[in-house]
Amino acid sequence: MIKLEKIGKSYKADNEWIPVLKNVEMEVNQGDFLAIMGPSGSGKSTLLNLIGFVDRNYEGNYFLEGNIVTSKNDADLSKLRNQRVGFVFQQFNLIETLTIEENVELPLLYDGWNYRETKSKVLELLEKLGIGDKGKKMPKQLSGGQQQRAAIARAIINNPDFILADEPTGALDTQTSNDIMNVFKQLNEEEGVTIILVTHDPTTVKYCNRVVHMQDGILTEEVR
Ligand code: ADP
Ligand code: MG
Numbered sequence: 001m002i003k004l005e006k007i008g009k010s011y012k013a014d015n016e017w018i019p020v021l022k023n024v025e026m027e028v029n030q031g032d033f034l035a036i037m038g039p040s041g042s043g044k045s046t047l048l049n050l051i052g053f054v055d056r057n058y059e060g061n062y063f064l065e066g067n068i069v070t071s072k073n074d075a076d077l078s079k080l081r082n083q084r085v086g087f088v089f090q091q092f093n094l095i096e097t098l099t100i101e102e103n104v105e106l107p108l109l110y111d112g113w114n115y116r117e118t119k120s121k122v123l124e125l126l127e128k129l130g131i132g133d134k135g136k137k138m139p140k141q142l143s144g145g146q147q148q149r150a151a152i153a154r155a156i157i158n159n160p161d162f163i164l165a166d167e168p169t170g171a172l173d174t175q176t177s178n179d180i181m182n183v184f185k186q187l188n189e190e191e192g193v194t195i196i197l198v199t200h201d202p203t204t205v206k207y208c209n210r211v212v213h214m215q216d217g218i219l220t221e222e223v224r
Contacts, residue, residue: 001030005061007023007060009043031188036199038214048164051164058070090167101135105157131150152187177203177204185207
C-alpha cells in the first residue's frame with residue numbers, strides 16, 4: 001500500500017543542513033500493524049508526517065497504491081490527508097471548546113457530510129469504542145484513556161486506509177495503555193485497518209506484526 005524509496009530529509013539549523021531522514025526505504029502492506037521504535041530525535045515523527053501527507057519537502061519517492069505522492073500539489077495532498085489517513089497523538093489533540101461528539105464529527109463535516117447524517121454515525125462509533133455515554137461531555141471532563149478513545153474515533157470516523165499513531169500511549173498508565181492498544185488491535189484484526197505506531201514502550205510492540213527501528217535517521221527492520 002505504502003512504498004517509500006530513498007527518502008531523505010534535512011532541516012536547516014544555524015546555516016547548516018542537518019539530515020534527519022537518510023535513505024529511508026519502507027513498504028507497508030494493507031493490514032500491517034507496524035511499530036516504529038527509536039530514541040527521541042531520531043526522526044520518527046518526521047517520517048510519520050511525511051507518510052501522512054503533512055510534509056512534502058523531502059527527497060526520494062513516495063508511492064501510495066502505486067501512485068506517486070511526491071509530486072502532488074497542496075490541494076491534492078490535503079485531500080489525501082482528509083480521506084486516506086487518521087492521526088492519533090500522545091496528547092490526544094482534541095479541541096477543548098468542542099464536545100466529544102463535535103470533535104469526532106469534524107472530519108465528516110470537512111468532507112462535506114451534512115450535520116444530520118453525521119449524528120448517528122458518530123454515536124455508533126463512540127458506542128463501539130466504549131464511550132457511548134460521553135458524547136455531550138467536554139474533553140477535559142474525560143480521563144486520559146477516554147480522551148484517547150475519542151481521538152481514535154475522530155481518526156477513524158471517515159474510514160481512512162491507515163492510522164498514524166505518534167506515541168498514543170505515552171501519556172497513559174500501563175493498564176490504560178493496554179486498553180488503548182487493544183482498541184487498535186481490534187481495529188486492525190476485525191476491520192483490517194492498517195496501523196503505523198510510533199512507540200517508546202516495548203510492551204506495546206507485542207500487538208504489532210512488524211517492528212522497525214529508527215536511529216539517527218536510518219531505518220532498519222527487525223527480523224522476527
Ligand atoms: P522523534 O519523533 O524521533 O523524536 P523528530 O522527527 O521529531 O524525532 O525530529 C528529528 C530531528 O529533526 C530532531 O533533531 C529535531 O530537532 C529535528 N526537527 C524536527 N522538526 C524540525 C523542524 N520543524 N525544524 C528543524 N528541526 C526539526
Ligand atoms: Mg516524535
